[in-house]
Amino acid sequence: MSESDNDRDDQADTILATAVIAPKHPDDPAVLAAFVRELQGRNVRVGGLLQFITQNEVGRPISLYAEEIDTGRQISLMRPDKEIKGPSDCVLELSALAETAGALRRAITECADLVVIEKFGKEEAAGRGLLDDIMKVVASGLPALVLLPQAYVEQWNQFTGGIVETITFDADALNQWWGKITKHK
Numbered sequence: 001m002s003e004s005d006n007d008r009d010d011q012a013d014t015i016l017a018t019a020v021i022a023p024k025h026p027d028d029p030a031v032l033a034a035f036v037r038e039l040q041g042r043n044v045r046v047g048g049l050l051q052f053i054t055q056n057e058v059g060r061p062i063s064l065y066a067e068e069i070d071t072g073r074q075i076s077l078m079r080p081d082k083e084i085k086g087p088s089d090c091v092l093e094l095s096a097l098a099e100t101a102g103a104l105r106r107a108i109t110e111c112a113d114l115v116v117i118e119k120f121g122k123e124e125a126a127g128r129g130l131l132d133d134i135m136k137v138v139a140s141g142l143p144a145l146v147l148l149p150q151a152y153v154e155q156w157n158q159f160t161g162g163i164v165e166t167i168t169f170d171a172d173a174l175n176q177w178w179g180k181i182t183k184h185k
Contacts, residue, residue, distance in 0.1 A: 017137070017144040018165045018177055019156055032147060035174045036069060036116055046070070047107025048116040048137075048144075049100055068103040069116060075100055097129055104133040108140045114178075115144040125155040135159065143181045145174070
């Protein structure tokens with residue numbers, strides 16, 4: 001076994017996944033995307049998914065899409081539903097959600113320097129959606145950030161056994177975490 005194989009085994013034994021606890025209404029919802037773009041500008045190979053919400057003129061969500069970080073491809077995750085009347089007139093497009101799993105699988109296969117998953121929501125908290133792929137990323141030993149809404153912390157801890165570190169949703173916390181991770185490499 002080579003020295004690099006030993007280093008990879010040591011890294012796999014260390015949990016490098018971290019949950020970023022997102023407030024319900026963050027002051028700057030683009031913090032994670034800005035962090036990813038900054039790292040990409042420094043030639044860090046980032047894989048995974050970012051999520052974006054567009055709103056109408058009165059601030060009501062009208063669309064939700066995921067961006068594959070490695071390719072820039074955007075996938076619409078919500079579709080209008082005329083039968084729903086309420087805060088959101090859209091429903092989750094499950095086939096599109098399944099399509100986004102490819103970005104997580106590629107990140108593992110290509111050994112990304114960092115995997116960002118801005119997708120742990122209602123489906124994942126219920127044991128569906130991208131949960132299996134997210135857990136594969138966590139188990140891969142690759143550095144990973146998972147955006148976690150406060151409402152789903154309990155479910156996240158059940159799925160991970162509480163072994164995953166958590167940090168706050170702000171640029172300083174993300175940069176401090178990345179500095180700590182890069183010291184391990």
